[in-house]
Amino acid sequence: MDFNLSREHQLIRKMMAEFTENEVKPIAAETDLNSEYPRENIEKLFNLGVMGMCVPKEYGGTGADPLASAICIEELSKQCASTGDIVATHNGLCCDPILTHGTEEQKKKYLPMLTTGHKVGAFALTEPNAGSDASKGQTEAKLEGDHYVMNGSKIFITNGYVADVFVVFAMTDKSKGTKGISAFIVESSFPGFSVGKHEVKMGLHGSPTAEIVFTDCIVPKENMLGKEGRGFPIAMQTLDGGRIGIAAQALGIAEGALNEAKEYTKGRVQFGKPISKFQNTQFTFADMEMGCEAGRLLTYQAAVLKGQGVRYTKEAAMAKLWCSEHAMKTTTKALQMFGGYGYTKDYPMERMMRDAKITEIYEGTSEVQRIVISANMGL
Amino acid sequence: MKIIVCVKQVPDTSGKVAVNPDGTLNRASMQTITNPDDMNAVEAALKLKDETGCKVIVVTMGPPPAASMLRELMAMGADEGVLVSAREFGGSDTYATSQILAAAIDTIGVEKDDVVMCGRQAIDGDTAQVGPQIAEKLGLPQVTYAADIHKDGENITVKRMLEDGYMTIKVQTPCLLTCIKELNNPRYMSIGGIYETYNKPLDTFDFDKLKDHKLIDPSTIGLKGSPTNIFKSFTPPQKGVGVMLEGSGKETCEELAAILIKKHII
Numbered sequence: 323m324d325f326n327l328s329r330e331h332q333l334i335r336k337m338m339a340e341f342t343e344n345e346v347k348p349i350a351a352e353t354d355l356n357s358e359y360p361r362e363n364i365e366k367l368f369n370l371g372v373m374g375m376c377v378p379k380e381y382g383g384t385g386a387d388p389l390a391s392a393i394c395i396e397e398l399s400k401q402c403a404s405t406g407d408i409v410a411t412h413n414g415l416c417c418d419p420i421l422t423h424g425t426e427e428q429k430k431k432y433l434p435m436l437t438t439g440h441k442v443g444a445f446a447l448t449e450p451n452a453g454s455d456a457s458k459g460q461t462e463a464k465l466e467g468d469h470y471v472m473n474g475s476k477i478f479i480t481n482g483y484v485a486d487v488f489v490v491f492a493m494t495d496k497s498k499g500t501k502g503i504s505a506f507i508v509e510s511s512f513p514g515f516s517v518g519k520h521e522v523k524m525g526l527h528g529s530p531t532a533e534i535v536f537t538d539c540i541v542p543k544e545n546m547l548g549k550e551g552r553g554f555p556i557a558m559q560t561l562d563g564g565r566i567g568i569a570a571q572a573l574g575i576a577e578g579a580l581n582e583a584k585e586y587t588k589g590r591v592q593f594g595k596p597i598s599k600f601q602n603t604q605f606t607f608a609d610m611e612m613g614c615e616a617g618r619l620l621t622y623q624a625a626v627l628k629g630q631g632v633r634y635t636k637e638a639a640m641a642k643l644w645c646s647e648h649a650m651k652t653t654t655k656a657l658q659m660f661g662g663y664g665y666t667k668d669y670p671m672e673r674m675m676r677d678a679k680i681t682e683i684y685e686g687t688s689e690v691q692r693i694v695i696s697a698n699m700g701l
Numbered sequence: 702m703k704i705i706v707c708v709k710q711v712p713d714t715s716g717k718v719a720v721n722p723d724g725t726l727n728r729a730s731m732q733t734i735t736n737p738d739d740m741n742a743v744e745a746a747l748k749l750k751d752e753t754g755c756k757v758i759v760v761t762m763g764p765p766p767a768a769s770m771l772r773e774l775m776a777m778g779a780d781e782g783v784l785v786s787a788r789e790f791g792g793s794d795t796y797a798t799s800q801i802l803a804a805a806i807d808t809i810g811v812e813k814d815d816v817v818m819c820g821r822q823a824i825d826g827d828t829a830q831v832g833p834q835i836a837e838k839l840g841l842p843q844v845t846y847a848a849d850i851h852k853d854g855e856n857i858t859v860k861r862m863l864e865d866g867y868m869t870i871k872v873q874t875p876c877l878l879t880c881i882k883e884l885n886n887p888r889y890m891s892i893g894g895i896y897e898t899y900n901k902p903l904d905t906f907d908f909d910k911l912k913d914h915k916l917i918d919p920s921t922i923g924l925k926g927s928p929t930n931i932f933k934s935f936t937p938p939q940k941g942v943g944v945m946l947e948g949s950g951k952e953t954c955e956e957l958a959a960i961l962i963k964k965h966i967i
Contacts, residue, residue, distance in 0.1 A: 330896060394892075
């Protein structure tokens with residue numbers, strides 16, 4: 323067992339750390355304050371091959387493994403969880419299912435768009451009455467000749483108002499329950515596609531979240547992803563992989579908060595010495611550090627298993643659950659170390675704490691992760 | 702056409718500086734970076750590669766770990782790397798270094814439409830001598846302080862940035878240019894580049910490979926052969942906190958004058 327990163331992974335971490343320091347950190351506060359999609363940085367991430375990096379070379383990507391993608395998301399999220407989220411969604415929830423379940427024609431058409439074509443991807447599963455119980459979606463797709471007619475709406479869609487390509491789940495046969503759900507590749511330019519409400523959120527202000535509405539939306543028959551009625555397993559399998567991305571994002575948030583707090587407490591003098599010299603601060607740091615290390619091991623383990631092509635459902639759920647809860651704990655404790663300053667927008671702590679919260683909710687809540695983990699324990 | 706870029710691994714000045722008993726830098730104990738001006742030279746070469754499709758070879762003299770820097774530069778887009786590394790070369794001053802690098806570049810081969818690029822100077826020694834000395838030893842025309850580079854066939858037009866203005870020079874290839882930070886913003890490694898870098902050729906030139914080259918005089922290389930020797934290296938003590946006088950009135954001026962008189966400055 324070797325716990326060292328490969329030479330390539332080490333270089334990817336170095337390159338992303340430099341990019342994050344020079345390009346992401348300077349605009350992170352502004353991105354949050356103005357709820358602004360970091361368009362220029364996403365363009366740069368396309369140019370560097372980060373967007374859609376796991377797509378093989380023949381379809382425009384670099385053929386990177388899931389661990390490399392996780393490292394990128396982790397580094398970006400140390401300074402801006404929104405940017406990490408946009409990348410995680412694009413790579414894990416749009417490119418990945420098309421690569422895994424797409425026909426050769428679909429891969430040839432859509433994967434180059436999502437890599438060299440600089441088109442952003444999204445994933446649309448959640449509906450107002452189908453959150454954790456994703457099987458209760460109402461969006462319907464009816465076959466009419468050479469195309470499907472899609473009706474319904476999806477909510478909380480990451481990249482919703484910037485994406486061009488969506489992986490959408492809709493009922494093709496309501497009588498069959500989850501076996502009546504099918505997956506589709508839908509372009510935002512298809513007739514009948516529209517973007518509804520832009521969500522105003524507690525955090526992740528730079529990540530564009532919106533409602534997506536289908537009104538007699540025309541989806542070509544050849545855009546069905548996977549076989550008819552196989553949408554639900556495709557969604558679940560995609561979320562397994564997506565959870566590695568969110569684990570990496572949450573890990574990055576925790577590490578970012580830890581780094582900020584280390585710097586701050588070394589310089590903040592109270593009662594005649596830097597507050598980093600007080601045992602209470604040091605013990606808190608020890609817990610934060612240990613949690614990050616554990617999260618890193620869980621996340622990288624899940625990513626490596628995914629790369630090896632073996633089952634990783636439980637491992638991904640454990641990584642996501644651990645990292646998201648640790649991100650929430652760490653940002654809360656780190657903000658506390660800043661005292662009143664941490665509560666102001668002069669420091670990034672309050673943003674990091676707001677951003678951390680969503681990682682306990684999306685891509686399956688903490689409760690759902692516990693269902694997934696225990697369901698894979700042979701109980 | 703090819704571009705040979707000379708690069709140097711230097712201590713990261715944001716960390717602590719460690720010095721050996723002989724006065725040279727203890728490079729092994731310090732974090733390293735690629736010399737910033739050299740990054741501008743690499744970027745200039747890669748831009749020309751983007752325009753013309755030419756080959757870019759990065760060359761460095763240093764201890765074996767310097768190979769990792771070459772891999773990073775190849776992950777940015779350079780095609781090949783050459784590591785010039787031998788105990789006999791260690792501790793070389795600028796005269797000795799330029800001899801060895803010139804011999805290495807000559808071994809790679811400089812043809813009619815080739816360009817050699819260097820950073821203006823390294824942040825450790827700050828001499829700005831190695832680039833020009835290489836040009837002299839190879840008999841190449843040199844243009845220093847390049848702030849803008851345009852290639853048009855055999856001619857390269859270079860805008861030099863001088864203290865009091867700019868000078869535009871047209872030079873024929875082969876030539877040597879030294880680059881400054883105003884020239885460009887170096888690119889990042891790319892994901893694709895990182896996956897390719899370890900498959901790119903990286904050659905090592907050791908003492909045996911270069912010792913018989915006509916530009917090498919074994920008695921004037923390395924620490925012992927270098928004409929200049931370091932007398933002492935040290936980290937200067939930090940300056941104390943200054944005194945700020947506020948206000949623009951006569952009183953403040955008098956206060957300032959009194960301090961200057963007391964220190965015998967006026």
